[in-house]
Amino acid sequence: MKKWMRVLMVIICGLSLAVFISCTAVENDTATETFTAAETTVSSYAEDRALIEDLMARYMFALDWRDLDTYALTFTEDGILDIVGLKWQGREEIKTAIQGPATDADSEGNSNDGLYPATGRHNITNIVIKIDGDRAYGRAYWFHVGNDNPERSAVLNSYGHYEDEMVKVDGEWLFSKRIIYNEQMAEWIGSAENPSW
Amino acid sequence: MKKWMRVLMVIICGLSLAVFISCTAVENDTATETFTAAETTVSSYAEDRALIEDLMARYMFALDWRDLDTYALTFTEDGILDIVGLKWQGREEIKTAIQGPATDADSEGNSNDGLYPATGRHNITNIVIKIDGDRAYGRAYWFHVGNDNPERSAVLNSYGHYEDEMVKVDGEWLFSKRIIYNEQMAEWIGSAENPSW
Amino acid sequence: MKKWMRVLMVIICGLSLAVFISCTAVENDTATETFTAAETTVSSYAEDRALIEDLMARYMFALDWRDLDTYALTFTEDGILDIVGLKWQGREEIKTAIQGPATDADSEGNSNDGLYPATGRHNITNIVIKIDGDRAYGRAYWFHVGNDNPERSAVLNSYGHYEDEMVKVDGEWLFSKRIIYNEQMAEWIGSAENPSW
Numbered sequence: 211m212k213k214w215m216r217v218l219m220v221i222i223c224g225l226s227l228a229v230f231i232s233c234t235a236v237e238n239d240t241a242t243e244t245f246t247a248a249e250t251t252v253s254s255y256a257e258d259r260a261l262i263e264d265l266m267a268r269y270m271f272a273l274d275w276r277d278l279d280t281y282a283l284t285f286t287e288d289g290i291l292d293i294v295g296l297k298w299q300g301r302e303e304i305k306t307a308i309q310g311p312a313t314d315a316d317s318e319g320n321s322n323d324g325l326y327p328a329t330g331r332h333n334i335t336n337i338v339i340k341i342d343g344d345r346a347y348g349r350a351y352w353f354h355v356g357n358d359n360p361e362r363s364a365v366l367n368s369y370g371h372y373e374d375e376m377v378k379v380d381g382e383w384l385f386s387k388r389i390i391y392n393e394q395m396a397e398w399i400g401s402a403e404n405p406s407w
Numbered sequence: 408m409k410k411w412m413r414v415l416m417v418i419i420c421g422l423s424l425a426v427f428i429s430c431t432a433v434e435n436d437t438a439t440e441t442f443t444a445a446e447t448t449v450s451s452y453a454e455d456r457a458l459i460e461d462l463m464a465r466y467m468f469a470l471d472w473r474d475l476d477t478y479a480l481t482f483t484e485d486g487i488l489d490i491v492g493l494k495w496q497g498r499e500e501i502k503t504a505i506q507g508p509a510t511d512a513d514s515e516g517n518s519n520d521g522l523y524p525a526t527g528r529h530n531i532t533n534i535v536i537k538i539d540g541d542r543a544y545g546r547a548y549w550f551h552v553g554n555d556n557p558e559r560s561a562v563l564n565s566y567g568h569y570e571d572e573m574v575k576v577d578g579e580w581l582f583s584k585r586i587i588y589n590e591q592m593a594e595w596i597g598s599a600e601n602p603s604w
Numbered sequence: 605m606k607k608w609m610r611v612l613m614v615i616i617c618g619l620s621l622a623v624f625i626s627c628t629a630v631e632n633d634t635a636t637e638t639f640t641a642a643e644t645t646v647s648s649y650a651e652d653r654a655l656i657e658d659l660m661a662r663y664m665f666a667l668d669w670r671d672l673d674t675y676a677l678t679f680t681e682d683g684i685l686d687i688v689g690l691k692w693q694g695r696e697e698i699k700t701a702i703q704g705p706a707t708d709a710d711s712e713g714n715s716n717d718g719l720y721p722a723t724g725r726h727n728i729t730n731i732v733i734k735i736d737g738d739r740a741y742g743r744a745y746w747f748h749v750g751n752d753n754p755e756r757s758a759v760l761n762s763y764g765h766y767e768d769e770m771v772k773v774d775g776e777w778l779f780s781k782r783i784i785y786n787e788q789m790a791e792w793i794g795s796a797e798n799p800s801w
Contacts, residue, residue, distance in 0.1 A: 256453035256650035259461070264653070267730040271743060271800035280798060326790045331763055333729040333745055335530040336464040349468060351530055353552055353561065355747055355763050357787055364747065364760045364788060366561045369528055369552050393554055394561060396523045404477060406468035453650035456658070532727040533661040546665060548727055550749055550758065563758045566725055566749050590751055591758060593720045601674060603665035 258341045262348065262376055262383045269385075270332050278305045283384075286377055290387040294398045328358035330367070338406045346383065348374035349406040352390075368394040373405055455538045458580045459545065459573055466582075467529050475502045480581075483574055487584040491595045525555035527564070535603045543580065545571035546603040549587075565591040570602055652735045655777045656742065656770055663779075664726050672699045677778075680771055684781040688792045722752035724761070732800045740777065742768035743800040746784075762788040767799055 265284055272281035282301035290297060291304045298307040331354065338349040353369035370392040377386045391400035462481055469478035479498035487494060488501045495504040528551065535546040550566035567589035574583045588597035659678055666675035676695035684691060685698045692701040725748065732743040747763035764786035771780045785794035 254451075254454060254648075254650060256451060256457035256654065257648060259457045260453065260650035260653045264732055267732040267744070268800055270730045270745070271732060271798055275796070275798035275800075277798035280801070326793055327796070329787050329793070331745055331747075331765075331787075333747070335532060335729060336467045338461055338464040338468060350464070351467070351528055353528075353530070355760060357763075362788055362790075364762050366552060366563050366760050368561050369554075371528075393526050393528075394559055396559075399523055399526075402472070402524070404468055404472035404474035406465055406472075406474075407477070451648075451651060453648060453654035456654045457650065532729060533664045535658055535661040535665060547661070548664070548725055550725075550727070563749060563760050565758050566751075568725075590723050590725075591756055593756075596720055596723070599669070599721070601665050601669035601671035603662055603669075604674070 255341055259339050262339055262346060263337060265383050266334050270334060274331050278309055286379060286384045286386045289385050292389040294391060330354060330356040344378040346376040348376060368392060371400060452538055456536050459536055459543060460534060462580050463531050467531060471528050475506055483576060483581045483583045486582050489586040491588060522559060527551060527553040541575040543573040545573060565589060568597060649735055653733050656733055656740060657731060659777050660728050664728060668725050672703055680773060680778045680780045683779050686783040688785060724748060724750040738772040740770040742770060762786060765794060
């Protein structure tokens with residue numbers, strides 16, 4: 211074989227190799243991107259909504275079981291808890307604000323005499339969520355049931371709604387602001403305008 | 408270099424270019440498709456369910472705050488609202504049908520004397536959803552709480568369930584038919600058979 | 605054209621064909637993988653959560669409408685139903701355990717006299733779900749409303765919470781264990797520690 215033929219062969223092999231690497235690279239890229247899509251579906255409404263619904267449910271468990279650390283951690287570091295008129299900012303302030311008694315029974319220290327402890331349960335329904343990148347806006351209903359009576363019978367105590375702002379921090383959704391409206395107190399009721407959209 | 412060698416070089420370069428373009432095209436295709444998957448996950452159960460849950464929650468806010476336009480827009484243009492016995496079709500008819508007073512207090516015009524306005528809140532739970540392309544079938548529970556009494560205390564008023572049909576129109580899920588069953592009225596109760604699956 | 609030139613042409617064509625097939629293969633792979641991602645988003649939190657929420661809602665319809673077969677099928681074949689103190693394992697055992705009367709009215713056989721049948725409705729809220737591959741852990745609140753009284757008026761009867769374990773069997777999420785806590789009975793109440801996370 212002549213010298214120029216060997217040179218030509220080298221060129222062909224080189225080109226083919228380059229194309230092969232290029233194709234392989236595409237294949238790897240594809241695998242990676244598709245995997246990422248399947249794993250996190252980063253910009254999916256469903257994914258963000260699912261995580262926020264979970265946050266809102268964990269908030270309730272922490273609140274009703276007086277797990278104040280977990281409760282405070284559902285807020286961002288500078289998050290705001292606002293019960294219309296009273297407002298707290300930051301996890302420490304929020305924790306202090308809600309660390310009172312869980313039920314009237316506990317505060318009076320006597321209505322539990324001879325009975326198992328009374329409990330109170332906040333429930334969330336009708337969750338509306340709008341996502342805008344790493345920010346989210348929520349509206350939802352809440353109502354409270356409890357059994358702080360001698361029969362430990364279930365009683366509906368109060369209801370209202372939430373107006374929320376959430377932020378995604380390091381992949382985790384947290385409340386940056388939660389406003390709680392309550393229809394059982396004149397000074398805590400919400401606006402007459404639909405707060406949703 | 409001889410003439411045929413130059414011709415050969417041109418052929419090799421041409422082929423390589425063709426392959427390169429082909430590979431690049433694949434890469435672009437891939438990027439596009441993966442992006443679409445991540446953005447919308449078109450045929451995902453979670454995505455459709457998330458949008459429908461949001462619709463069902465927005466419906467409640469619009470209903471309870473008497474935001475009749477927003478309420479009517481949760482239905483398709485020829486959507487049906489059926490409260491078992493009474494049935495309305497189309498947004499205008501639906502809007503007219505529900506534009507009565509929000510609470511007994513409002514209708515009687517006196518029980519609000521000296522008090523802040525009473526409110527009523529419909530809550531949805533137990534949402535079952537089946538998706539079939541651009542159509543969906545839903546079952547869910549509802550209950551109503553209100554405070555139309557002199558103490559503005561929270562009272563459970565009624566409960567029942569929904570049997571829904573939804574359609575995806577231009578990417579937005581809407582009610583094409585909502586039937587409301589109510590367990591507080593003999594003529595409005597549902598079937599004794601499980602309406603779900 | 606000389607012999608070696610023909611050989612070279614064959615080599616170039618062969619290489620190009622190989623590259624073309626390789627690229628096409630990548631394209632097919634890509635299409636398949638992306639399709640899969642869009643169709644099922646296998647490892648998506650939202651997808652798993654959506655299916656589990658649907659399971660939890662269908663469970664309630666089956667329970668309240670006394671659809672015992674459908675109810676039992678929400679459990680795995682060796683699934684456990686535990687109401688704190690009483691425990692049943694397997695679909696047949698579970699079905700037998702819950703096949704009693706739906707309401708006191710039914711059991712007494714008289715309080716329905718002259719009235720339409722009374723109903724009871726279990727509602728689920730505050731659903732917390734953690735996914736670990738084909739296993740999931742859930743916490744949620746429940747409360748029960750009914751109208752077993754002469755006025756068929758809506759009454760809140762009881763509330764409590766669930767502690768659940770779910771397994772994905774052939775793509776379908778089922779309860780492998782559901783523990784039901786009830787705050788209306790001293791022996792059925794839950795722990796004083798937050799059962800969630």
